[in-house]
Amino acid sequence: MSVDAAPRKVDAEYAIEYLQEHPEAGLCCEDGRWWITPNANETDQQVLLLDVVEAERLKDDPRLRLLSGIAHAGRSLWVLRRMT
Secondary structure, three states, rough: OOOOOOEEEEEHHHHHHHHHHOOOOOEEOOOOOOEEEOOOOOOOOOOOEEEEHHHHHHOOOOEEEEEEOOOOOOEEEEEEEOOO
């Protein structure tokens, strides 16, 4: 999916597949809005959107971990855990 394409709404299963295929991506939340960013270092970009129910399912997936101390106050970011 092109970064320039308009974001589309997806379910948690599709979103976790995207995150597994794009390990630099992340799940973001701010003000009740949820999206997948293609680059966890630049969380303003949105490639996929999730509704609250799907996002809650996704953020609780054990393959994801919450990052603390990101640059955007009030924004949360989850990324794929590094499995060894």
